[in-house]
């Protein structure tokens with residue numbers, strides 16, 4: 001168990017918080033509830049925040065709290081991994097790790113391309129793809145929902161939105177794999193080199209893809225950005241488009257896989273709430289919000305201070321790295337009544353900070369919400385008798401930010417008399 005006692009010594013705010021501790025990975029919430037509201041974790045070299053009010057204030061002040069580090073590896077890269085990445089890395093900061101004015105310019109153009117029209121137009125395709133995957137799930141034996149549905153669906157949808165050819169899906173998924181470990185995990189030197197090689201190949205693929213769209217734009221998200229570029233290259237360069245595509249294909253992927261898996265897990269653990277959704281599907285959108293509050297799939301995010309600040313009465317210097325425990329914000333009793341209770345009827349569930357707030361508010365939130373809603377609509381209608389395979393152990397990938405079970409075993413409900 002990671003310790004949370006205040007260390008004796010020079011700084012009373014130092015604690016032994018370790019987000020890679022197996023017990024924390026399996027269930028972070030008991031420790032999140034015990035941590036001081038602001039503390040320093042020497043093992044990470046980061047200040048750790050967990051209160052809703054503090055983290056909301058950080059998100060609302062991009063001048064003081066820069067996003068520059070959000071994609072950086074948590075731990076230093078080896079020389080061999082740097083070499084393997086090649087000369088194109090580090091990539092230009094364009095979205096999640098950019099600050100104004102670059103971020104403001106690029107985000108505005110992305111919002112146009114990521115329009116409500118394009119997201120809504122995806123709904124029938126999300127539904128059709130989900131139906132196809134659900135129809136392949138076995139009815140008479142246990143199956144892993146992650147492998148069968150919650151992993152392939154978001155990957156397919158984000159690649160479709162971007163415009164990647166369907167036949168490249170498996171290749172792209174293999175290159176995307178482990179980017180999570182690279183920037184948010186603690187990979188071994190050998191793993192760093194392997195992932196770096198995949199990242200370089202994936203970057204080269206995106207570069208070629210954008211080049212092809214510039215030569216011949218189509219009806220997809222990438223082509224929308226390309227049209228802006230062709231009208232005025234100063235608005236957005238080809239390199240910036242490539243960087244956006246590279247980032248988006250990751251952001252739109254595991255986050256939503258984990259949301260879907262967390263949703264099905266939590267609903268089936270609270271069977272009466274699953275049944276409520278089966279009886280009244282209009283509860284589903286709020287149930288998705290409650291999952292994001294109660295067990296979010298992006299459990300932490302990062303910032304770096306641009307000047308000395310005080311948070312919760314604690315002095316924090318300029319250049320301090322902050323780990324924002326979003327998982328803590330959803331369980332903050334100062335913000336949510338009885339926060340450890342999972343309740344799909346909770347009226348203020350949607351006030352969570354799972355998608356951030358303000359300048360960098362998640363661009364893919366409508367898509368993620370739509371995918372989770374459709375999966376729940378289809379599953380509750382097709383298999384109201386689903387249940388978790390009893391006594392299974394959930395494993396979570398060892399990283400600080402992205403959280404969802406790697407396998408989720410389900411079966412049809414067996415009545416016991």
Ligand code: HEM
Nearest residue numbers: 095096251252255256259298355356357360362363364368
């Ligand atoms: C459950 C699913 C998801 C969660 C929990 C989530 C969470 C987040 C969070 C916490 C941020 C950072 C906000 C900040 O820095 O203030 C973010 C940013 C972002 N997300 Fe998501 N995300 C999800 C799904 C998606 C999807 C599906 C996409 C794309 C299709 C996406 C694209 C982005 C992008 C591009 C940004 C950066 C926006 C900016 O910097 O302006 N996300 N997301």
